[in-house]
Amino acid sequence: MNSAINQAYLKTRASVMSGKLVDETDIKSFLHAPLQTLEQQFGLGGLSDRGLGEAELNRVIERGLINTLMNELSILLRPLNGSARDILIYWSRKFELYNLKALIRGKLHDMPYDQIRESLHILPSLISLPHEQLLRTENVPELLRQLEQTPYEGIARQARRVFEEKNESFSLDATIDQRYYTGLLKHARNCDQDDQPTLLRLIGSLIDRQNLPWLLRYRFNYKLSPSETYYLMAPSGRQLQADLLKQLVNMQEITQILHALPAPLNEQLADTTSIMDVELAMGERLTHQARRCLLFSPSAVTRSLAYMMLRELDLKRVFAIIQGRVLKLDEQLIRQAADIKLEAQGV
Incomplete structure (x- = not known):
């Protein structure tokens, strides 16, 4: 198939698959839908009958989420080649991380x-x-050295340097995450010029969604220095560019950072009272941007990536409801885990 046919096919496929996405009415209805029906609908049939402990239940549900996403990704990859295929594959590597x-x-x-x-x-x-092969390695440095012979080379090399310098897991985890998003941005910049504008806006929004909560947690929860915090930021978000991040990491209060954000981000976050509130608000912004890309982007690969991002967010919320109901948790806790807003409850 030529490029025009590939684009048309992929846009159509993403549009058809978008019918699987759920809205707030759907999410709220899942709180009281028959549990067995819900499990069957989302590929977790019989889950509540297995008598699983909490740890095993977490694994089964997470595997269900990833399997669903990987099956749908394989459909979107069929007509793709080159850099468009590469960026969707790279996005999916987050699950192997x-x-x-x-x-x-x-x-x-x-x-x-x-x-x-x-x-x-x-x-x-x-x-x-x-x-x-990695399970048979003797220690973490050897594991990371062997990983340098895989497509995860860039992540592994930087992670090994950090571990050899600090020998602790927090900096290692943070470095892995930072290098992943840096690589995602690099892949977007390698895509065709026609794809780049909306693709970079979408990925920039994703990086902003990660960077701001990271910045606040690293500075105020983990008490990292400004330089340590900046080092762990992913570069070049949509609104939080490198120069602004350098200014923000040197500020001493959360409210000062939020007021220094560019409009309209500072207005949206003006009433937030916690880092969790900031994270939720940034998630809403990302969801809004992804939905716009899915509906209106002229780039088929951007639409496909937007769909995968939205589908992942939806499934996390649905699976939080299923998990909470299997464990017979209080409904308010389930609502919090599934990010069902208080004002949406009618109370």
């Missing part, structure tokens, strides 16, 4: 081989790490 972090934690805490192995997700070969 869950496995990388599990491997690292296991090595750091001397967990048994079988216990680490059980915690890993089975992912498609195009993004999967060599699990068995």
